[in-house]
Amino acid sequence: MDDGDHWEARARELAGRFAMRAARHDREGSFPFENFAELHEAGFLGLCVPARFGGAEATLTTFLRTQEALAAGDGSTALALNMHQLRFGPERESPTYPEHWFAELCRGAVEHGWLANTAATEEGLGSPAGGGTPATRATRTAEGWELDGRKTFTTMAPLLKYFIVMAQIPADDGGPPRLANFVVYRDDPGVAIEETWDSLGMRATGSHDLVLEAACIPADRFLNERRAGGPDARGAAGLAWFALGVAATTIGVATAARDYAVAFARERTPNDARTIREYPGVRTRIARIDLLLQRSRALVYDAARAWETQDPRGMPPLNRAAVAKVETLNACIEAVDLAMRVVGGVSLQRQRPIERYYRDVRAALHNPPLEDRALEMLARAALDEPVEPPRGVE
Ligand SMILES: Cc1cc2nc3c(=O)[nH]c(=O)nc-3n(C[C@H](O)[C@H](O)[C@H](O)COP(=O)(O)OP(=O)(O)OC[C@H]3O[C@@H](n4cnc5c(N)ncnc54)[C@H](O)[C@@H]3O)c2cc1C
Structure with missing residues (x-):
């Protein structure tokens, strides 16, 4: 059994247990702490961490296989875990954090099960990939930095150790503010979590608001900076892993729905004594579901292989990842x-x-x-010369 088979089998085992808790956490909107304890015990929090820091250094493909398997048990847990894994896979390929910080995040994940995620989105900013400037500000102080602002959609807020906060900082040359990332801990002065997450879906991801009111952090919590709307310092790695990670997670959720419908169709026998699987409409729908899921998997794993090998033939690997994400989401919803x-x-x-x-x-x-x-990115590749590098995705 290669590593991928091993990790996928372990993910399936865990998914069976997560499935039994999923309804309760979804109903309550509560965070599945016990799932993350089991993920840590099984080594999943170090899955994408480099081997030199004690991690499994799983390939992109293996990461995607585990996401798909876990999401079939509980979509919320898998989507939340996805955010943690994304701190390591892309950073491993294209480093942007100071080495000592990356080492700290890696060892924290492997040895203690400490989770990391970005807190970038804000109500007024919308998606940070839009290139806007966050209202959250970091101001230099004698001791380090003071942060003020509110972040929305902070996934895993109930358990996160490392909040990687995106804030604007003044440019040294007096030009437009720059974007910087800082490490913030939940017990830093001026830091609070407001439990605002009450959503239609992925209710157990704990994606609450992070509130920073004169939050004081030491100077060495600074990770990196870039121009607002400027290219991602990780090149395309951040976007490729993100796109495929959420696509694989979505396939897992849709597969669970497919399996439920198939089992139901085999059993359900209304009063006329025919099992519904005999009806042509039911049969066509089941076949169409399998077609949609197979198409999604083919796109996702083709894009992953192209990314891993940096395949120079055909559509560029990053564009394939964008195609796979868009197509998978639409196909899985259908x-x-x-x-x-x-x-x-x-x-x-x-x-x-x-x-x-x-x-x-x-x-x-x-x-x-x-x-x-994603569509604009494809259009640019086809119509414009030279193609712009991808913008930052936190
Ligand atoms: C379950 C979940 C978990 C999340 N977890 C995190 C997290 O952990 N950390 C974090 O920082 N964020 C997180 N996010 C936030 C996410 O990454 C997005 O930032 C967030 O959903 C805001 O997106 P929006 O559609 O409201 O953005 P907006 O930018 O406001 O976009 C609104 C609409 O306008 C369109 N639009 C906007 N600008 C353009 C443009 N320039 N060109 C074309 N169309 C445009 C968009 O396509 C969209 O349809 C999470 C989101 C979800 C749903």
């Missing part, structure tokens, strides 16, 4: 809609997991790259 139709009216009942899949499958539409930006 697949879950079809699964709902197979199951019929009872698919709307809150006690059935398919109702949760219907809500969860939509969430990654709003993760990078957003569809319009």
